[in-house]
Structures are given as structure tokens and as C-alpha cells.
Amino acid sequence: MSAKPKKTPDTLRSSRWFGPDDLRSFGHRSRMMQLGYAEEEFRGRPIIGILNTWSDLNSCHGHFPERVKDVKRGVQMAGGFPVEMPSLSVDESFTKPTSMLYRNMLAMEVEETIRSHPLDGVVLMGGCDKTTPGLVMGAITAGVPMIYLPAGPMLRGHYAGKILGSGSDAWKYWDERRAGNISDEEWLGIQGGIARSVGTCMTMGTASTMTAITDALGLTLPGASSIPAADSGHQRMSSECGRRIVDMVWEDLTPDQILTDAAFRNAAIIAMATGCSTNAVVHLIAMARRAGVDLTLDDLDALGRTTPLVANVRPAGKDYLMEDFFYAGGLRALMKQMEERLETSCLTVTGKTIGENLEGAEVYNDDVIRPLSNPVYHEGSLAVLRGNLCPDGAVIKPAACDPAYHVHEGPALVFDSYPEMKAAVNDPDLDVTPDHVMVLRNAGPLGGPGFPEWGMLPIPTALVRQGHRDMLRISDARMSGTSYGACVLHVAPESFVGGPLALLKTGDIVRLDLPNRTLDMLVDEAELERRRADWTPPEPKFQRGWGHMFSKHVTQADKGCDFDYLERGHGEAAGEPEIY
Template sequence: MAFKAAKWPRKLRSQEWFGGNSRDNIYHRGWMRNQGFPPDLFDGRPVIAILNTWSELTPCNAHLRDLAERVKHGIYEAGGFPLEVPAFSASESAFRPTAMMFRNLAAMAVEEQMRGQPIDGCVLLVGCDKTTPSLLMAAASTDLPSIVVTGGPMLNGYFAGERVGSGTHLWKFSEAVKAGDMTQEEFSEAEASMSRSAGSCNTMGTASTMASMAEALGMALSGNAAIPAVDSRRRAMAQVTGRRIVQMVKDDLKPSDILTREAFENAIRTNAAIGGSTNAVIHLLAIAGRVGLDLSLEDWDRLGRDVPTFVNLMPSGEYLMEEFFYAGGLPVVLKRLGEAGLLNKDALTVSGETAWEQVKDVKHWNDDVILPPERALAQSGGVAVLKGNLAPSGAVLKPSAATPELMVHRGRAVVFEDIDDYKAKINDPDLDIDETCVMVLKNCGPKGYPGMSEVGNMGLPPKVLKKGITDMVRISDARMSGTAYGTVVLHTSPEAAAGGPLAIVRDGDIIELDVPARRLHLDLSDEEIARRLAEWKNPIEPPASGYARMFHDHVQGADTGADFDFLKGCRGAPIPKDSH
């Protein structure tokens, strides 16, 4: 059904606070005017919150203050009233135990900001990994007109004549040091080249993936995802986005109009095409849950399985986000999917146009960055969803980042009970491990870590690296950085700390991985698995109090998005009762 814009003018939600001459209206307006706002700004024009995840402790977002000013320009130009509102900012590079633990907290905080304040529409100003999904989750929960503008990726890094991808080369260089192929001094010298400008990771890591997901879902203007942070066109995008949100409020164009099943199908296929992060699985499942859509791991496998990965970016490929932008960016990807019959062309976007109307005439400028179909990095991209007696509720693997020879593998388990156990053992030359083994890491899921940290791409033991081996099969209930690579099975569900079969794997057990058959099997009888589970005692003690206790008690499994059990479905943004 085509979207039908609301009639304008009409009474806006913010007028319950600012419209009229009652004592309460004067109370709300009067305090706002101490900032020097002229009285006509309160006359019924749309009040737009710029929900800004700027923070100097979130380096990816540290330049967002400037972009917020550009958004304000656009809002004023379109006849709106912009108000910048600080939003909870969970930094991937600084938060401990992991930023993922605070995604749900950020989503809760922003949702209540949107619900409890005089806001008619929102610009979601985001960048770092968790800031994009948390604000999208909040917008889906309140259903106020909302639009995303991201901070954009960093410029390319270079070291010793080599293109350096933030994150991806961190793992690569770290392994090279352990293997004796790079000195610590060289590693330290390379540090400066990994982050040479403002912006988020310049690889197709989680930040760039989620920027692409926002655009593919229709929640950001076309072309938003790939513009580098320091490119003047990023500032222009922010200003145009400010203009657009005012019209969205006038039209009453809401997230529920855009975040349809068709939109999520477009995003899943887009993730396959770009070689996107496995973290997108958890985040899109959570966003869909806030809308009330029944999106599943099976949808991820079914929709992405036959989509080739044709964007040649690290960690799966060769180039970085800067080249992706110059090649045409995500609009070219969406056009390619549309031409292949893999895009729901009629899906509505925040522009008011359909997904296809936005991209059908875009130009493609570089066949080495956005590859032709016959040269795709992987003909079957996407996210492989594995099941079996080791992962009854599912686990995921990124085929485009894996070693083809390891996609079918049988090996002896080498078990690490938690991340501290891994750190204590991995560098020990007497560790009984070789390249045929399967590394197993437990108790790093949503409840176990807590928060489900990005430790699933366990570094290999030095004794194996020194043989020239760069990949082994690794299995855990953890996540992996979107900048990382390898034959890594992640999000194993149920997690070990919830009593999943992963909890009872022992050193020497045989594990079979068969990605084409989507199978993850522990070579034990059902009776032996049942016996071990009956004897298992949970080593994870629930936190005593605070947010950590709330997280532990209410977080759901990775297979459903790791959201809180009480936050499913859209709750809307009613007019709160006045407190005066």
C-alpha cells in the first residue's frame, strides 16, 4: 500500500507543552526562552530533536558536534525548531566490559527521552557500532518520525606502502608480531596510520555495516552510508537530512511505515552483498523485535544464501570505505540487487520515494571495488546459520571472511572455559594444540561475559602462527568485531552460561563443522550430552545489583537479538500527563 501523507497543518505533539497560554504552557515556554529563543519558534512549527551521540570517549563520534550544527541549519531552513539533545553513547573502543552490554541501556534511555519530551521528530546522529542500532531501536519503539545521519568512515590508512584498514590490520599486525614477522616497534609505528582522520572504522566493520543497514532499511537518505567523515559532502548530507525530517513530521512519515518486512529483507540481502558484519544479525533482530516483526535467524540464512558478496572491502576483500564511496557507494549495491531481482523495489524510504526510485539511475564508477557478478568474492555470501546438537538455537558464520578449505572440518576440541582461561593458556608452548584442532571458547555470551564481547575471533597460538598458519576453526558464544576475519563460528545459542550444550564441551571432544550443510555437531551421543548437562553447574554468578543485574536477568539470547524480554514491540509516544 502506498504511503499517504497526513494533512498539514495539524496540531503537533510538542504543542501540548508549548502551545496556548495556560500556566503550564507558559511554564514550559518560559524556561526554554532563557536560551534566547524567539517566541515565534513555539508557534506550532515542528520541534525536532537532534539526538546526538557525540562523546570524546566515543572517538568515532567525536566530530558529531559539527554535523549537528549542519543538521540545525537544514531544520531551520525547512521551518522547524531544532533542539540538540545528548544521547547515551556506547563506545566500542572504550566501554568495558563491552559496548554491547550498554546497547539496550542506550535504547531505553533514548526511548524515554523521545517519549517524555516535547519532540515531534528526531534526527538520529550516530556513528560508532552500538549507537546506530540503539537509536534505531528507540525510534522503532516510540514510532516518532525519525531519520538517521551517520558520522561517516575515516579516510584510508597507509603503512609501509600497504593500505591499512582500522581494526582489520590491528588483528593482522598483532598476529604478525606473535609469529615473529613484525617487530613491536613496527607495530607501534603502524598505530598512527590506523586512525588518521575523524570518523568510524574505514573497513566494512560494524559501524559501516550498520550505516549501510540504516540506508538499506530506508531509514537514511540515499548515499548516506559511505561518505567519509571529513568529506564536505558529509556535512551537506547532514544539512539535507535536517530539511527532510521537517517534511517527514508534516507528512507523519513514521518508522512503522518504513521498517516493514520488505525493508528488513532488503537489508539482509544488502548485508550479504557488502560482506557486512555478523553483528548486523543481532542488531536487525533487535530492531525488528521493537517494531513487532517476527524476524528470525532462518530469514537471515534463507535471504542471504544466494546473494554474492561483490563489494571488495576489508575484511573480506581489498579496499576500504573511501574507495567504496568513490565507486558509487551503497546506491550502486541496491541498484545491482534490484537488477538481479533481489530488492523489494516498492519499499518506502525516509525520502518519500521507494527504494528503487532512489537508485535506478545511479552511476557505477569502479569494477574493482564493486565487482561484476562473475568476479564476486563469494557466490554465496550472507551469513551462514548453523544448527546441530552443539547449537540447537543456531550459530552464525561469515563465509566471505572464512577460509574455504575449513568450511567442512572435523577436529579435536581445545577448550577455554572463559576469556581469562584463554589468555592464560594461548601463549603457552606446551598447549596441546595444532592447526587441525577446533578452538572452543565458553561463557562469553550475553549473560556469560556479561554483554557478549567481541572475543570470538580468538588469536591463534604462536606455535601455530610460526608454521605460517593464519586460520583455524574457532567456536564460541561471543561476537566478533566486524573488522575481523577467519573461520569463526559465533553467537552459539543457547550460550554456555544459559546451559547450552557449548557448556559441556571438553578437551578432546570431536566437533564437526559443515557450512554447506549448515551443520555444527558435537560427536557425542544424546545420552552423553544429557548426562553432562545434568551434572553441569553454572560458573557464572549473577551480578548483585545495578544495571548489570538487570541485564543478566532480562537479556535474551543472541538468536533473537539479545534485547531485553520486556522491550519487545512498539510502545508508541503518547502525550505524557503534565506534572504541574
């Protein structure tokens, strides 16, 4: 970037609030003085909003009250004026029915917070699954300089000499608990050892996937997504974010200069190479559409067919966790391995290109970050299916399921609700075999409501006790990024709006052909037409409030589940507020 600033004090966005010699600006300056600030502290300096998604119930962000101090220190060192702006904390563990119901609320809050306040640039503090896309989506639309500060993964879990991975090992040991193989004492020990520091899940779940995607897009400091939350390097990175955003304001380095078609292609390739969460599909498409980039399921599937999985990190990898990934060189090292497949001329928040940011990156453990010649899996971590069950697409994570189910045909066992399914799988006398295909419907964006993480259907107790730990499962729900197994997800259109999944009956034969990317029910079209004629639309889930707005405007999974009126191209943005 040119050393000559593109912005001057009188052209700062905040100068519209504080600069004029009129009654309104007098009031703005007066209220800042009421807060204890001298005029020279804020007037003519870049005002940096720090959008902090901390809360007392968000364990992933438990360190953010301290990190915001680091960011403020960096902003002040660079000559800016920091202001903390609390934002909706959509934590993954406690927000019901699902945090996904509120991702778009966070995006709207971020956009309007930036638009309506005297902010010249923003630092986005997030990490827990939906905070990353929510923050980025809102900031894309707002259009001011932004930099993303990832929360960082927690430390490895430990219990009884075993290394535990958050989420993944919870599902694993819960199956053993249901089979009667784990005592109360052991279960309590696992509970206390699986998440033992601040930070996001340390598997390559949705949190680490989305922060890696944001890193690959060029929206973080290089490699910031890999730094463990408890590492002192995370504090230094936070301070550097504060310093860098001030320079970005003077350079007028806005997100539209960074978020190009090529940047999203880079991000998708890196997502595939890391063994990303299936949730990445929904969020990546949503962010792209906000940026005016036409990224589709078919684009992602094409990249998935040609991108090897090189990060040996659970759950798609077998052996390691995010702390090991960091010590092995982190995301910069992985991107260096993939450099020949990337568009390295893409600009980043550093003001440098991807290629420049990767100079000097090295892999320190080639079992954690594999070379292209020895990948964990020969293709990327996601595949997109189509067929008469999912004409608008469905996704599966091939590397995380038993290869025996890559081609499978079996009778459907259909459930219309999660409680119905849960009661059935806990019945030790359930009439089920490993060849059955478990199906959950009415769990999509509208049917859930909110697109909950119900897609990793529990293996029926009757099969667990026989030693089975996987079977083919299909739903219009999502699943946790820390999950694994032969789970087909995001079936679109969802059953709640009359998608073909609504027509499936118990006993119908379902066929999955992963190599050919097909998913079908073997039912003739005449019979399906009869079922369509008999299908009755369900009653809406909401009559008022946020849920009502969500139901009226959310798009289907293949379009990213954003609100239809928030995507780029849907009318003009509200623009800058009038200041009278």
C-alpha cells in the same frame, strides 16, 4: 507524498506543551524564553530533537560537534526549531566489558527522551557499532518521524607504502608481532597510521554494516552511509537531514510506514551483498522485532544462500576499503546492482520509494562493486549453523575464512574463560595442532557478561610461529566486524544458561559441515545426559544496577539480545505523557 501537509501547527506534538492557554504551558513558554528564545521561534514550528552520541572518548564521532551545527542549520532553513539532546555514547574502543552491554540502555534512553520531551521529529546521529541499532530501536518504539545521520567511515589507513584497514590489519599485524616479525618501530608506525581521521572503521565492519543496513531500510538519505566522515559531502548531507526531517514532520511520515517486512528483507539482502559483519545478525533481528517484523536466523540463512557477495571490501573482500567503495558509487550503486532482487516499492524517509531513490545510480569501478555475474563470493557473507552444539543457531562468515575449514573435524580444546584462553594461546609449548578446534564458553549475553567481542580467538603462538594463520574456533561470544577467520559465533543457547556448549570437553571431536549448515560434537546422547545431570549453573554476574536488570531480561543471540519487555507485542507502550 501529497504536497498538502498532514500536520498543522496546532496538531504538532509539541503544541501540547506550548499551545494551550494554561498555567503549565505558560511555564513551558517561560522557560524557553529563559533560554533566550522568542515565542515565535519555537511555537507552531516543528521542534526537532537532534540525538547526538558524541563524546570526548568516541573517536568515531569526533566530528559530531561540527555536524550538529550543520543539522541545526538545515532545520532552521526549513522552518523548524532544533534542540540538541545528548545521548549515551557507547563507543567501541573504550567501553568495557563490551559496548553491547549498553546497546539496550541507549535504546531505552532514546525512547524515553523522545517520549518525555516536546519533540515532533528526531535526527539520530550515530555510527560507532552499537549506536546505530540502539538509536534506531529506541526511535522505532517512540514512533515519531525520524531520520538517521551516519557518522561515515574514516579515511584509509597508511603506513610504509601500505594501505591499512582498521581492525582487520590490527589483527593481522598483531599475529606477526607475536611471531617476532615486526619491530617496535614498525609496530608504532602501524599504530599511528591505521586510524588517521574522524569516522568509523573503514572496513566493512559492524559500523559500516549497520549504517548500510539503515540506509537500505530507507531510514537515511539515499547513499548517506557511504560518505566518508572527512568529506565535505558529509556536511552537506547533515544539513539536508535537518531540512528533510522538518518536511517529514509535516507529512507525518513515521517509521511504521517505512519499516515493513519487505524493508527488512531488502536490508538483509544488502547486508549479505556487502560482506556484512556477523554482528548484523543480532542487531537486524533486534530492530525487526521492535518493528513487529518476525525476522529469524533461518530467514537470514536462506537469503545468505542465494545472495552473492558483490562488495569487494575488506575483510570479506580482499582489496578495497570504504573510501574506495564511496568512489565506486557507494551503497546506491550496490543497491542498483541488486535492484532485481529488492522490493523497490518500499517507502523511505525521502517520501519516495527505493526504486525512485536508485534512479541514475551507477557503478564507477566494477572491481570494487562487482556485477552479479562476477561476485567476490557466490553466496552472501553469513551462514547459520545448527546441530547438537547449537540447537538455536550459530553464525559464521564463510567468505572471510580459509575454505579448508568449511568442512572440518577435530578435537576440541576448551576454555571456560577469556583469561584462561589468553594464557594458553601465549604459551609457546601449548600442545595444539592446526586440526584442533578452539572453544571459548561463558562469553555470551549473560556469561560474558554482555556478549563481548571475544570470538576471534587468537591463533596459539606455537602455531603462529609455524606459519599458521587460521584454525576453527567456536564460542558463544561475538567478534569484531573487522575480524576474519574460521570463527563460529553466537552459539545459542549460550553455555552460561546450560546450552550444549557447556557440556563439551577437551578432546571431544567436533565436526563443522558448512555446506550442510551443521555443527556437532560427536558425543553420544547418553554421555551428554550424564554431563547435563552433573552441570551446575554458575553464579549470576551481577547483583545490582544495570547489569542486574540486563541479566534478568536480555534474550539470547538468536532473538537479538533485546530486553524481553521491550519487544513489540510485550504489553502496551507507555504512550504519550500526561501534561498537567
